[in-house]
Amino acid sequence: MNLHTYFRSSASFRVRIVLNLKNQAYQAIPVHMLRDGGEQHSPAYRAINPLGLVPALETDEGPVLTQSIAICEFLEETYPEPRLLPADRFERAWVRSLCNVIACDIHPINNLRVLKYLKTELGHSEEEKTAWYRHWIVTGLEAIEKMIGDRAGQYCLGDSITLADAFLVPQVWNALRFECPLDRFPTIATVYENAMALEAVKLAQPSAQPDAE
Amino acid sequence: MNLHTYFRSSASFRVRIVLNLKNQAYQAIPVHMLRDGGEQHSPAYRAINPLGLVPALETDEGPVLTQSIAICEFLEETYPEPRLLPADRFERAWVRSLCNVIACDIHPINNLRVLKYLKTELGHSEEEKTAWYRHWIVTGLEAIEKMIGDRAGQYCLGDSITLADAFLVPQVWNALRFECPLDRFPTIATVYENAMALEAVKLAQPSAQPDAE
Numbered sequence: 001m002n003l004h005t006y007f008r009s010s011a012s013f014r015v016r017i018v019l020n021l022k023n024q025a026y027q028a029i030p031v032h033m034l035r036d037g038g039e040q041h042s043p044a045y046r047a048i049n050p051l052g053l054v055p056a057l058e059t060d061e062g063p064v065l066t067q068s069i070a071i072c073e074f075l076e077e078t079y080p081e082p083r084l085l086p087a088d089r090f091e092r093a094w095v096r097s098l099c100n101v102i103a104c105d106i107h108p109i110n111n112l113r114v115l116k117y118l119k120t121e122l123g124h125s126e127e128e129k130t131a132w133y134r135h136w137i138v139t140g141l142e143a144i145e146k147m148i149g150d151r152a153g154q155y156c157l158g159d160s161i162t163l164a165d166a167f168l169v170p171q172v173w174n175a176l177r178f179e180c181p182l183d184r185f186p187t188i189a190t191v192y193e194n195a196m197a198l199e200a201v202k203l204a205q206p207s208a209q210p211d212a213e
Numbered sequence: 214m215n216l217h218t219y220f221r222s223s224a225s226f227r228v229r230i231v232l233n234l235k236n237q238a239y240q241a242i243p244v245h246m247l248r249d250g251g252e253q254h255s256p257a258y259r260a261i262n263p264l265g266l267v268p269a270l271e272t273d274e275g276p277v278l279t280q281s282i283a284i285c286e287f288l289e290e291t292y293p294e295p296r297l298l299p300a301d302r303f304e305r306a307w308v309r310s311l312c313n314v315i316a317c318d319i320h321p322i323n324n325l326r327v328l329k330y331l332k333t334e335l336g337h338s339e340e341e342k343t344a345w346y347r348h349w350i351v352t353g354l355e356a357i358e359k360m361i362g363d364r365a366g367q368y369c370l371g372d373s374i375t376l377a378d379a380f381l382v383p384q385v386w387n388a389l390r391f392e393c394p395l396d397r398f399p400t401i402a403t404v405y406e407n408a409m410a411l412e413a414v415k416l417a418q419p420s421a422q423p424d425a426e
Contacts, residue, residue, distance in 0.1 A: 050359045051314065062303040067317070070309035077302050089290050090275040096283035101264065108321040122341065146263045
């Protein structure tokens with residue numbers, strides 16, 4: 001499989017974690033999101049993924065897969081072991097809900113293109129951009145801390161790693177990068193530490209990528 | 214089932230469509246997102262959904278379900294007929310990807326709370342807010358028009374209604390509300406019209422809700 005990825009892309013990071021947890025080898029094809037106005041917008045890349053976003057996954061069997069949630073669901077269906085969605089449908093809904101808090105309520109608002117719009121179209125300063133970033137991350141992490149407070153064990157849902165962890169880790173990694181302290185989120189901090197200790201997660205982190213800077 | 218909903222909430226609209234398509238009766242419990250600083254933030258509502266967002270679905274069997282994607286996946290698993298995710302796993306990934314373009318790439322950036330932040334925290338005018346809104350909607354609809362261009366029939370994926378339509382309709386409804394013309398998106402316009410002709414969709418639209426204004 002070929003994964004079109006950018007080392008710092010949080011959505012790519014999620015998919016890398018899932019591929020590693022499922023022991024699926026893949027070839028990383030870096031797409032530099034800042035070089036030349038963003039390689040994801042190049043005609044060559046748009047021919048692979050017309051959305052002009054990473055990640056995109058090329059399998060040996062069918063059309064290119066896009067959008068991290070859809071890719072992770074596909075990987076869960078195609079490589080069921082180890083399972084990353086619980087067997088119980090209420091628990092499964094809970095895990096998906098947590099993924100969505102990250103993938104819908106936090107990440108898109110702090111995405112590169114949105115920050116760029118704030119700066120270039122609306123003329124905001126670095127400080128205002130950072131305040132924006134932190135505001136949405138803190139709002140989201142508060143919600144997650146509440147959600148996992150009484151359900152977390154080693155990981156978000158008890159002691160089994162799930163898609164929720166694969167989504168949480170990259171978001172926390174981003175938060176730390178923007179120097180958002182985790183003191184108010186002790187459960188999140190513990191889960192993050194436990195997940196980051198796993199080889200599959202460690203190998204998926206930005207600094208371990210071939211295109212890391 | 215009790216669905217906590219706001220007539221204009223696009224995420225609630227998605228779930229209402231899915232419940233209707235699956236012939237599942239539910240009780241709508243309106244949560245007024247503008248009254249008194251937003252009823253979704255009230256302690257009473259937060260006791261039901263700590264995320265302070267709509268929709269939230271209370272079933273008779275288990276804990277409250279949150280986040281529209283997670284709720285729709287739950288409904289698909291619990292009430293498999295009529296199926297809203299295709300049997301083929303590549304087609305399923307495609308449908309989910311389209312849902313994610315809407316639920317992750319368009320909607321969150323134009324959400325009420327984000328527009329509010331632009332106005333109150335960053336001091337932007339109505340014009341700037343509207344320009345922001347239209348920018349993200351047009352970017353997203355361009356991507357969708359490309360995606361469905363050669364796959365759509367009556368609906369996004371051929372002639373069977375899927376989750377993709379349940380997500381697209383509310384987004385287009387929003388676009389029209391903000392007077393974004395659909396001329397450049399002929400496939401989207403056709404799919405929207407066909408889906409809106411269905412009784413299940415018509416009954417789910419904002420103007421048909423008990424809390425409609």
